[in-house]
Amino acid sequence: MGDRPGYVLMDMHQKGEGMVRKAFLNQVAYCQHAGAETTARVVEAILSVLESDTSNALLERIRQWQGAPSADALPLRITGGIHSLHLSGEAPELMPIYRGIPADDQAILTELMIAHEAQLMPWLDGPPQTNEAGRSSNFIAAMLWLAAEGLPAKFECLEIGSSAGINLMLDRYGYSLGGVNVGLPVPVMRFDPEWKGPPPPSQAIEIVSTRGCDIAPVDLTDAREALRLKAYIWPEHTVRFDRMEAAIRAAKDRAPDLVKMNAADFVEQELQQPQDEGVTRLLMHSIVWQYVPEDQQQRITAAMEAGGAKATAEKPLAWVKVEADRTVHRHMLKVRYWPGGEEETQLAWSHPHGAEIEWIAG
Structure with a gap:
């Protein structure tokens, strides 16, 4: 050509x-x-x-x-x-x-x-399922930052566009993020992305729950569905196939909490649920927003801002996203939180599969 x-x-x-x-x-x-x-x-x-x-x-x-x-x-x-x-x-x-x-x-x-x-x-008939465990490093780094900002270091994680729920198992993984170690000593998977810039804050954090949705959730324990998910992995990134096999084994051991629902309905429903004091409720998503219909994007934003208006220091709300900035061919890790951090803050530039993180938040 x-x-x-x-x-x-x-x-x-x-x-x-x-x-x-x-x-x-x-x-x-x-x-x-x-x-x-x-x-x-x-x-x-x-x-x-x-x-x-x-x-x-x-x-x-x-x-x-x-x-x-x-x-x-x-x-x-x-x-x-x-x-x-x-x-x-x-x-x-x-x-x-x-x-x-x-x-x-x-x-x-x-x-x-x-x-x-x-x-x-x-x-x-449907959009790609780009479920990649490496993106969990971004979510964990964001939680470290939020804890350093003074939010409760216990997190109730909600994810939209969860696909097979691989990132919903992020509490079973281990991470080395710019020298800051987080997670299990014997994890299902360990992530050590190439880190640029200063390290994230070193904080003790706890993930108390994870729950997600997808309009077409994938069952990793079904060989045919797992093959479909593997087909969306770019063949150059061989480590991702190893990660997929590890995720399949983890899902067979204990399936992620994943429901079939559109993103807007899920967010609106979950924000209505009782929230424990001393727990940060966190909405997270990665390489998903472009696939969410515009009317649902508006509903999610409205629901988060309405939820943020009711948030308190004891029951805060946060929004973490890893999405594309196609003007520069890169992905951004961004955060909003309520109360106190309503304006969106970019924490890092990230490789789409989590291989590299450039921390810019200080």
Whole structure:
């Protein structure tokens, strides 16, 4: 496809002519920036097929996407489906691409998207499930900061877009965050992200409960559902597959508290529940907000601000998010809390999978 353009700033919710192409080109640039060259290669190959004369129901559905292709993460929907065919061994012709061997990518993807049309079509029906345990490091760092701000160091954690609930098991993990150690001495998983900047505050914290929601929750104990989740993992990031296996074992030991519900209903419901004194109620989410419909975003924000207005020093409310700033191809760890910290504060820049954290909060 020649020289690859960089990321083009645009309205994520824009629809219409030319937006599918822009979404795919932006996804290529985004993957490259995140060190995911193989995924970028697959996305680019899919686009080359879309821009050819080849046609079937699958390709036409993508070409004539009715929603906003960027907000809907259309490129990653179909890329996940293709990766699943590789992981399951059903498409050996993909081997050169996933092993980094030169090949005629367009020809391979053309044949595959015709031969596996029926299998790939359902992958377009919903957004990617990007559940990554490494993002828990951000949530823990934010809790350390909140405790240093004077909030109770006991946390009741609520998560939206929980997918399989891997981050709901964050109390079973161990962390080394800029030299600050948190968590179990013998954890299910241990995280030691590359840390830049000063360390977070060293505080004793306790997670008293975790509960989450997803519109299509994944059962990690179901092999087929687990394979689907693995398909959304970028193949370059091999450590993430090891983490997924560890999360599967943990879920089989004790399933996370996860309900099927949309994000706005969940937040409104949970904020109505009684809150113990001396416990900070914390809403958290990572790489989710872009998939939440705008009306639900407004409801969640309104519910949090209304809950914040009633919060007290003994029963505070906090909101921690790890979401993309696509103007700079990076993710931000941001926090709001009530009472006292109503304005949003950025604590760090974070790699989307938690591999690196640049702490800027001091």
